[in-house]
Amino acid sequence: xxxxxxxxxxxxxxxxxxxxxxxxxxxxxxxxxxxxxxxxxxxxxxxxxxxxxxxxxxxxxxxxxxxxxxxxxxxxxxxxxxxxxxxxxxxxxxxxxxxxxxxxxxxxxxxxxxxxxxxxxxxxxxxxxxxxxxxxxxxxxxxxxxxxxxxxxxxxxxxxxxxxxxxxxxxxxxxxxxxxxxxxxxxxxxxxxxxxxxxxxxxxxxxxxxxxxxxxxxxxxxxxxxxxxxxxxxxxxxxxxxxxxxxxxxxxxxxxxxxxxxxxxxxxxxxxxxxxxxxxxxxxxxxxxxxxxxxxxxxxxxxxxxxxxxxxxxxxxxxxxxxxxxxxxxxxxxxxxxxxxxxxxxxxxxxxxxxxxxxxxxxxx
Amino acid sequence: xxxxxxxxxxxxxxxxxxxxxxxxxxxxxxxxxxxxxxxxxxxxxxxxxxxxxxxxxxxxxxxxxxxxxxxxxxxxxxxxxxxxxxxxxxxxxxxxxxxxxxxxxxxxxxxxxxxxxxxxxxxxxxxxxxxxxxxxxxxxxxxxxxxxxxxxxxxxxxxxxxxxxxxxxxxxxxxxxxxxxxxxxxxxxxxxxxxxxxxxxxxxxxxxxxxxxxxxxxxxxxxxxxxxxxxxxxxxxxxxxxxxxxxxxxxxxxxxxxxxxxxxxxxxxx
Numbered sequence: 275x276x277x278x279x280x281x282x283x284x285x286x287x288x289x290x291x292x293x294x295x296x297x298x299x300x301x302x303x304x305x306x307x308x309x310x311x312x313x314x315x316x317x318x319x320x321x322x323x324x325x326x327x328x329x330x331x332x333x334x335x336x337x338x339x340x341x342x343x344x345x346x347x348x349x350x351x352x353x354x355x356x357x358x359x360x361x362x363x364x365x366x367x368x369x370x371x372x373x374x375x376x377x378x379x380x381x382x383x384x385x386x387x388x389x390x391x392x393x394x395x396x397x398x399x400x401x402x403x404x405x406x407x408x409x410x411x412x413x414x415x416x417x418x419x420x421x422x423x424x425x426x427x428x429x430x431x432x433x434x435x436x437x438x439x440x441x442x443x444x445x446x447x448x449x450x451x452x453x454x455x456x457x458x459x460x461x462x463x464x465x466x467x468x469x470x471x472x473x474x475x476x477x478x479x480x481x482x483x484x485x486x487x488x489x490x491x492x493x494x495x496x497x498x499x500x501x502x503x504x505x506x507x508x509x510x511x512x513x514x515x516x517x518x519x520x521x522x523x524x525x526x527x528x529x530x531x532x533x534x535x536x537x538x539x540x541x542x543x544x545x546x547x548x549x550x551x552x553x554x555x556x557x558x559x560x561x562x563x564x565x566x567x568x569x570x571x572x573x574x575x576x577x578x579x580x581x582x583x584x585x586x587x588x589x590x591x592x593x594x595x596x597x598x599x600x601x602x603x604x605x606x607x608x609x610x611x612x613x614x615x616x617x618x619x620x621x622x623x624x625x626x627x628x629x630x631x632x633x634x635x636x637x638x639x
Numbered sequence: 640x641x642x643x644x645x646x647x648x649x650x651x652x653x654x655x656x657x658x659x660x661x662x663x664x665x666x667x668x669x670x671x672x673x674x675x676x677x678x679x680x681x682x683x684x685x686x687x688x689x690x691x692x693x694x695x696x697x698x699x700x701x702x703x704x705x706x707x708x709x710x711x712x713x714x715x716x717x718x719x720x721x722x723x724x725x726x727x728x729x730x731x732x733x734x735x736x737x738x739x740x741x742x743x744x745x746x747x748x749x750x751x752x753x754x755x756x757x758x759x760x761x762x763x764x765x766x767x768x769x770x771x772x773x774x775x776x777x778x779x780x781x782x783x784x785x786x787x788x789x790x791x792x793x794x795x796x797x798x799x800x801x802x803x804x805x806x807x808x809x810x811x812x813x814x815x816x817x818x819x820x821x822x823x824x825x826x827x828x829x830x831x832x833x834x835x836x837x838x839x840x841x842x843x844x845x846x847x848x849x850x851x852x853x854x855x856x857x858x859x860x861x862x863x864x865x866x867x868x869x870x871x872x873x874x875x876x877x878x879x880x881x882x883x884x885x886x887x888x889x890x891x892x893x894x895x896x897x898x899x900x901x902x903x904x905x906x907x908x909x
Contacts, residue, residue, distance in 0.1 A: 329802075503772075507772075507773075507774045507775055507777075508772075508773045508774065508775060509761040509763070509773065509775060510773070512750065512754055512758065512761060512775070513758075513759075515747065515749060515750055516747040516750060516754075516758055519747040519748060519749050519750065520745075520746075520747055520748070522743070522745070523741075523743065523744070523745040523746060523747060524745075524747065524758070524759075525729075526709065526729055526739070526741055526745035527729075527745055527746075527747075527758040527759040528728075528729055528730045528733060528758075528759035528760065529758065529759045586747065586748075586749045587749045
């Protein structure tokens, strides 16, 4: 994160370039906004840590991920082996991709509970159009993206036009989209062998440094890079942050906040369609029962990545780190012979710790 | 002068050939059974600081919102430099050279100073990066932000990449004023700029207002802070019961007189 990256200690009131108060205009008795340097209460190490984490939102997740990797690498010999690294990357690809959409929605102080349902519906549309209607792969995929876009328009339209809370809107559409998915698929899984190979391409691999990497993982990484660019380097990204930070302030600043919100839900819908394509490659099928856990997993990744559920704060890189952390944690615990239920237990604990940390960091003034 | 009369007191002599930089006639705004504005008039001359005062519910906020485009009046006309203007959003008013510093400041706390100064009118890079990739010119916006802050004599803020939430109340106010002064070409509206500030920071805001006027901008100052109003205003618009009760000057009336007009205890100046 570069833009909001301030030297963390600038907060303590020392502006390196300026011996401020006695500047060239010292003749004026009361300079605008001149005030005594904020009482520097000789920052304790804890306060300094708070400032540092406040200024660098992705530092925490990065450290936690690194620690997890070091711990599991020392506990299990298999953890760092190429085959296992490849496995973690594949496991993270779908949730990571979806979490990109979830992140931009949460940045606007919203939440999307329909992630999994949109993904499953679009994957079924892609699979069915290819396997049963016999449409060419790219056309089937394009139709899937159109469905994702429509889902995003519906969510965003309800949030911006009817002014309903995103939680309620997406709780409703979660059920609607999932029911449509069961109806359209007739609750039957579509086998990958019946589909165009284009749909399965995301599951194919190439090898780097003895590690097999799926194209789906690469798509995910490219998506993160692209979204990172959009959020940091474009006006749209600034407006997403401003809208989530304080929607009324953003509106008074001349930002069309409804338009920003709608665009966020539409982009998220397209991102979920991308996730659906990656899912088809990963499981070599389109299953109407897939994606049940994705809703909460994406929120977990976003929260662990240091993005605030209250909006306006966070970074897309954090979400990648958060998704990787969940993948590493589950995989490492599994390798250590820990039961799945205790993996969930551990993820749950980390989510609560992450949100508690976020509250603590934001209390900084 | 009668409240409905739109001529101003001769306290502030003006050249009749010069229309007010911002004027309103007969503004009406109703919220259901409540009449917030009941035919309010308003006139702001070029280069003056006009204070707008009034009791709670006198329609100050609605008047200011109408003038800044945040509210569309049900009836009435607004003129900018003698030409009719129709504001439906704050963007329209901004395009006419009218900038507003809201009481809430309307800043995004988590964004840095430069991003806040340019919020909603970001500068893009030149060439393909800007036109095709829509890439922002962060370097230019930062240097411009630093220049604007310096122009206003805000020396305590040195680092335009600092997040606004790390600033003190006075510094945040300064950022909001700098944004208005940087882009406003005619009028800067300041809504209760000292309400949240201590004595020392209020002094600083006063200097800022004078600095803004010194650049030839007209200032509308909405404030409950009577000493501030009497120290800085050229004229005082007294709002009462949704209309303009009258316009006085710090020279012609005392604070007690003005409070009496405000509350209806004394008749408006003829």
